[in-house]
Amino acid sequence: MRLSPDEIIFWQHGFIKLNATVVFTWGLMLVLTAGSIRITHKLSRDLNRSRWQNLLEIVVTGIEKQIEEVGLPQPRKYLGFLGTLFLFVASASLSTVIPGYEPPTGSLSTTAALALCVFVAVPLFGIEEQGVGSYFKSYMEPTFIMLPFNIISEISRTLALAVRLFGNMMSGTMIIGILLTITPFLFPIVMAMLGLLTGMVQAYIFSILAAVYIAAAARVKTPRPEPDSDG
Numbered sequence: 001m002r003l004s005p006d007e008i009i010f011w012q013h014g015f016i017k018l019n020a021t022v023v024f025t026w027g028l029m030l031v032l033t034a035g036s037i038r039i040t041h042k043l044s045r046d047l048n049r050s051r052w053q054n055l056l057e058i059v060v061t062g063i064e065k066q067i068e069e070v071g072l073p074q075p076r077k078y079l080g081f082l083g084t085l086f087l088f089v090a091s092a093s094l095s096t097v098i099p100g101y102e103p104p105t106g107s108l109s110t111t112a113a114l115a116l117c118v119f120v121a122v123p124l125f126g127i128e129e130q131g132v133g134s135y136f137k138s139y140m141e142p143t144f145i146m147l148p149f150n151i152i153s154e155i156s157r158t159l160a161l162a163v164r165l166f167g168n169m170m171s172g173t174m175i176i177g178i179l180l181t182i183t184p185f186l187f188p189i190v191m192a193m194l195g196l197l198t199g200m201v202q203a204y205i206f207s208i209l210a211a212v213y214i215a216a217a218a219r220v221k222t223p224r225p226e227p228d229s230d231g
Contacts, residue, residue, distance in 0.1 A: 005102035006109065025104040028091055032084075070208065071215035078214060081121055085114065086207040089165070093199020103199075105169040108162065115162035118210045119154070126217030135217070161209060168202050 008020035043053055063083055067075035092103040104110040126135045139150045 004107050005104060006107050008102065020102050021104050021107040021110055024092075024102060025110060028088065028095065028104065032087060032091060066208070067211055070211040072211060072218065078125065078211065081117075082207050082211050082214075085117070085210055086203050089114070089203035089206055090200055093169070093196060093203065103169060105165060105199075108166045111166040111169070112162040114165065114206070115158045118161060118213060119158040121210070122154075122213050122217045125214045129218040157213065161206065165202060165206055169199065 005020035005024060009017055010020065010023055011018040039052070039056060042050075044050070049057075060079070060083075063086070064075040064079060067078055067082060072078055089105060092105045095101050095103065105114075123135065126138075129135075130138070140147050
């Protein structure tokens with residue numbers, strides 16, 4: 001039983017390996033890119049719109065509302081990044097129904113890369129909203145003693161994102177593999193369907209956590225109003 005798509009090697013030259021994680025990751029990105037171009041190439045601004053465009057707008061509006069509820073007042077600014085994270089993780093899970101396909105999220109290298117994307121995006125969005133000085137000053141609040149602890153917090157939550165996603169995605173694959181060896185064929189199919197549901201939940205959680213981290217970094221502190229001296 002394979003625990004990770006890293007174990008499937010398609011081509012190797014010395015220490016350079018082309019494994020299933022790389023192949024399926026790039027394949028999934030190409031499919032998502034082609035699909036997005038195909039879906040959005042004939043969008044209409046008129047009142048007469050296709051059913052697919054109406055469905056797409058409902059989904060996008062729902063995602064924007066979720067982002068806004070997290071605490072980001074301009075959800076469209078973050079829609080591209082957070083939506084891409086969700087679609088990648090969700091599509092990797094749904095594609096497990098394809099024979100021979102191994103979800104790249106079953107590899108720690110993939111989940112670490114996704115977590116690093118969040119790690120880089122958080123300060124970028126934070127600096128965009130607050131400015132360089134104000135953002136880095138927040139690491140020393142309420143006192144400069146908190147600087148190393150805040151840095152450790154940034155690194156540890158990135159590791160937690162990667163390990164959480166990797167563990168949850170890999171555990172379902174391991175359970176199905178074990179059940180295939182000790183139970184009839186029907187029961188693992190049911191577990192596979194539950195695995196698809198779990199993958200969608202993990203995609204949602206990963207995206208929401210990323211939105212929460214970005215919201216915390218992009219929060220602009222407004223000065224407290226002075227009390228009215230006449231009152």
